[in-house]
Amino acid sequence: MTVLAVEGVSWRIGAVPIVDDVTLHLAPDEFVALIGPNGAGKTSLFNLISGLRRPTSGRILLGGRDVTGLAPYRRARSGLGRTFQTSAVFGSLTVTENVALAVQARRGGALRAWRRGSDRDVTVRSAQILAEVRLEHRAGRTAGSLAHGEKRKLEIALLLAGDPRVLLLDEPMAGVSAEDVPALVEVIRGLTAGTGRTVLMVEHHMDVVLDLADRVAVLHHGALLACDTPAAVMADAFVQHAYLGEGL
Numbered sequence: 001m002t003v004l005a006v007e008g009v010s011w012r013i014g015a016v017p018i019v020d021d022v023t024l025h026l027a028p029d030e031f032v033a034l035i036g037p038n039g040a041g042k043t044s045l046f047n048l049i050s051g052l053r054r055p056t057s058g059r060i061l062l063g064g065r066d067v068t069g070l071a072p073y074r075r076a077r078s079g080l081g082r083t084f085q086t087s088a089v090f091g092s093l094t095v096t097e098n099v100a101l102a103v104q105a106r107r108g109g110a111l112r113a114w115r116r117g118s119d120r121d122v123t124v125r126s127a128q129i130l131a132e133v134r135l136e137h138r139a140g141r142t143a144g145s146l147a148h149g150e151k152r153k154l155e156i157a158l159l160l161a162g163d164p165r166v167l168l169l170d171e172p173m174a175g176v177s178a179e180d181v182p183a184l185v186e187v188i189r190g191l192t193a194g195t196g197r198t199v200l201m202v203e204h205h206m207d208v209v210l211d212l213a214d215r216v217a218v219l220h221h222g223a224l225l226a227c228d229t230p231a232a233v234m235a236d237a238f239v240q241h242a243y244l245g246e247g248l
């Protein structure tokens with residue numbers, strides 16, 4: 001079964017292929033890491049999947065439905081969630097308020113009602129999400145006062161508020177201090193384990209990639225060089241030459 005299908009997708013600027021005929025099928029519960037040297041086209045592929053860019057050719061299907069022509073917000077409603085390299089949290093609001101705002105945005109209604117304590121559903125769902133990303137102990141803190149690793153967890157919480165089936169994570173470890181990496185890795189691991197969710201993650205930290213991924217997809221000059229188990233990808237001589245040989 002395929003939840004996200006990228007079928008023969010290309011994106012050209014003029015005659016230059018930035019993403020070059022990429023085909024990728026992701027299953028429920030699957031965790032796939034997308035790696036490749038700087039400029040390989042990883043962010044561009046994320047932009048095509050999330051709808052910020054339209055492919056020059058090819059199709060993108062979400063749960064079997066062709067979403068190639070849909071705007072990003074309509075893809076989000078169809079179950080696609082994405083984090084960005086830059087932080088999207090409201091620094092002056094508390095952790096709980098940030099999550100409640102995202103839950104409310106998904107369900108409709110006013111934040112004022114939740115603040116008065118009259119929207120119990122939002123309160124309950126927000127608490128569940130905070131527990132899932134292991135941030136309950138920071139619930140009352142302002143988001144701006146969190147360490148990088150905790151901010152990343154909060155960004156994941158905001159994503160979960162949209163009840164996504166497919167999560168695109170863009171370099172979740174970027175800027176996170178080494179001591180905060182293991183806790184964040186465990187939260188990210190939990191996103192797919194038995195949940196039916198699917199994760200596609202761009203990440204430069206190879207130890208994290210090898211630890212988390214069921215499969216590793218390798219982009220090089222916009223084309224997919226390989227998509228296989230971490231062990232098989234690491235053993236692939238062409239991948240080693242094209243990617244690991246470049247000192248990343």
Ligand SMILES: Nc1ncnc2c1ncn2[C@@H]1O[C@H](COP(=O)(O)OP(=O)(O)OP(=O)(O)O)[C@@H](O)[C@H]1O
Nearest residue numbers: 013018019036037038039040041042043044045219
């Ligand atoms: N809007 C654009 N106009 C022109 N060139 C672009 C545009 N977007 C991306 N590119 C080029 O496409 C190539 C791929 O860029 P992209 O950001 O997708 O790579 P990446 O694999 O995400 O790199 P990084 O690991 O550095 O984030 C780069 O050479 C980039 O300069």
